[in-house]
Amino acid sequence: MRHPAKSLSAVLAAVLGGLVISGASRADGIDRATALSFSCTTCHGPTGLGSKSVPKIRGLDSKDLEQSMKGFRSGEEQETIMGRITQAYSNEEMELLAQYFAKAE
């Protein structure tokens, strides 16, 4: 048998509780590094696994990745398209991306 009054308070508590939980928890959103990584995987393969001659970037050393990106940007490392792409990214974004792909299993 249902008890509307009890049910109502239970449901409202659940709704409010849910709102509070989802408001406080960022775990269920998409974090910044993941969102940034979405532009890399278009060419570098789903989750950065590489695609034909486009190199794998997942699971590499984060310092190496970061240095490569910064090297492309400064022109120190020559490559046909990465030099143009890296102009758009900040040091902080490169560090986030390097850590993200290094950690990816």
Place this chain on the structure above:
Amino acid sequence: MHKLTRRDFARLLTVAGTGVCLNMLGSAARAASGARPRVVVIGAGFGGATCANFLRSYGPQLDVTVVEPKKQYITCPFSNTVIGGINDMSYITYDYAQLQARRGCKLVQDTVTAIDANARVVRLKGGGTLAYDRLVVAPGIEFQWDKIAGHSLAASAGIPHAWIAGEQTQILIKQLQGMPDGGVVIVAAPRKPFRAPPAILERASLIAYYLSVNKPKSKVLVLDPNDAEPKLAQFLKAWGEMYPGMIERISGPAAQVTRLDAAARTVYGPNGESYKGAVINLVPPQTAAAIAATAGLTDKSGWCPVNPASFESTLQKSVYVIGDSCIAGDMLKSACSANVQAKACAAAIISSLNGAKMHEQALTTAFYSLAGPKFAISEVQTYRAVNGRLMSVAGGVSETSAAKRIRLKEAEYAAGWYKSITAEMLAL
């Protein structure tokens, strides 16, 4: 403990007289009753299917249903290589098996005829309806046949556009195979905005490649009424090297096709300029697919205005528009744009359903165009929302003076890009 249905919840709230808008609490009520948030995606191309794949990858709790009329997907990217005789149709033909099996997206083979954004329901041609908490609209383009006097959908069986890959691609290939050596192939572009403008130059190049191998006395005439493409200098140089004297390009207002005489295989410019071809590859002017206008998602331009960070429609709440049909600032209409928009949109939807923070997006696109089988020209751009508009913050085209080995490398990258972007679309 008993489970509450959505109706019970609505009744309870009404009884309580809370004055809270039920529609707004809809998703919360569903969450409280344990129901999974429902996302419906209209169209399973580079926008829609990619979005569905990423919604399920990063939001496994979501119930994602994709409505798509076609069983098979034939990609526009690399369709020019099929026209050029480099690949066959199987190279660009896919199905949705992995999107369902691997990712758990539901595929409904049907067409959406109406969207009720207030009731959050879409109606299907087959008679059914689908309720949603968030709706993604990615229906692609529609041709404006009436902008070219004498043209029609029926006439396109003889005067192909091949700008939606599939049967149209095959019609164009058959006509190229059937034409006499020494004939002229006309490739006519519409005025912008239209799908993948640099692909006109790729189309002309790979038709020239086919002709140079099979019918070397033939010519290609490009009619392009738009301002010069950023890649034009690179293409002109490539044409001089690979197809000397074979491709002629006419630009400016005189190159805008306003009339077609299909029987005479002739197209006409606005001041009566006439161009006759053995084959006419006529790409008509375009607008967002009809469902976008029917659903009130388009503005006066015929395309869909969206929030540049989330791709939510500025005209309808909880409806997102991605791919060729949306207005995305400086972004070209292309498969790659649709791909990065789809992923940003998936992130925005997941964040919004979870009440989480939405991060600023950087959308990087790579657009490769082939001038020959081993010769590609790349353009990369990174877009960010600046003052409410997606603007390119950096990028450019590979240098006109690039060495042959760079062009070869870019052709190899193009193949890698194609494999990667189709995998991201179809969960391959």
